[in-house]
Amino acid sequence: MEIEDFVEKYGEPFSKLLGIDLQSRRKEEIVKWFLASILYSKPIRESTATSTYKTFEAYEAVDVEGILSTGWDGLVRILDEGGYTRYDFSTATKLLEAFGHLKSQYASDLWNLYDRSSGGLELEKRLKGLGKGIGDTTVSIFLRDMRHIWPKAHPNPSPLVRLAMGELCIDNLAETAKRNGVDAVKLETALLRLGKDFLKKGRKIDVKVVRKRRV
Numbered sequence: 001m002e003i004e005d006f007v008e009k010y011g012e013p014f015s016k017l018l019g020i021d022l023q024s025r026r027k028e029e030i031v032k033w034f035l036a037s038i039l040y041s042k043p044i045r046e047s048t049a050t051s052t053y054k055t056f057e058a059y060e061a062v063d064v065e066g067i068l069s070t071g072w073d074g075l076v077r078i079l080d081e082g083g084y085t086r087y088d089f090s091t092a093t094k095l096l097e098a099f100g101h102l103k104s105q106y107a108s109d110l111w112n113l114y115d116r117s118s119g120g121l122e123l124e125k126r127l128k129g130l131g132k133g134i135g136d137t138t139v140s141i142f143l144r145d146m147r148h149i150w151p152k153a154h155p156n157p158s159p160l161v162r163l164a165m166g167e168l169c170i171d172n173l174a175e176t177a178k179r180n181g182v183d184a185v186k187l188e189t190a191l192l193r194l195g196k197d198f199l200k201k202g203r204k205i206d207v208k209v210v211r212k213r214r215v
Contacts, residue, residue, distance in 0.1 A: 003180045006207045010193045011186030015145040018053055022149055027109045032062045037142035042087050052082025064108040067099045094133035101130045120154040147185050160195035161188055168209050180210045
């Protein structure tokens with residue numbers, strides 16, 4: 001499979017699939033993606049995280065006030081209805097802590113968090129500082145789709161992405177994307193799905209990657 005076809009088939013960003021318009025740069029859309037990133041960070045099926053986010057949408061609990069006003073019991077009910085039963089209690093606690101700190105420390109606006117960050121490392125540190133459950137995986141997922149919006153966003157690839165990179169002998173995501181004429185965010189997303197849906201299950205995809213500059 002040519003890498004362009006691989007990225008086209010598997011690289012649709014999660015935020016876009018959810019109908020979250022990050023390109024608008026609106027703080028409301030960025031908060032929605034932060035919520036979704038927390039849901040996608042657990043080792044569960046992509047479809048379950050997607051269904052759960054849609055359930056949050058149905059209950060109008062996709063902004064800071066909506067999540068905080070729903071309360072712990074309400075969040076658990078939403079998580080259970082979406083199919084997120086394995087991690088319902090811990091995720092409800094995590095959401096209240098993270099969005100509570102987002103409200104108290106950054107006036108409910110992730111742009112404030114970004115603007116106060118001197119660079120990529122501080123940006124990641126501030127995101128993790130929102131709550132104990134916000135770790136490397138959540139930050140990697142969130143910042144992956146934010147690369148085109150926030151120039152300071154340079155997250156390390158998640159373990160599943162690194163697994164796929166190793167399989168395809170890719171050392172540098174940005175350089176590989178540029179060399180092959182594909183979008184870096186879509187390439188990383190495709191690699192995530194390759195790692196999660198194929199390699200972890202003992203399946204492989206033959207992808208042709210250009211490793212030298214075209215002349």
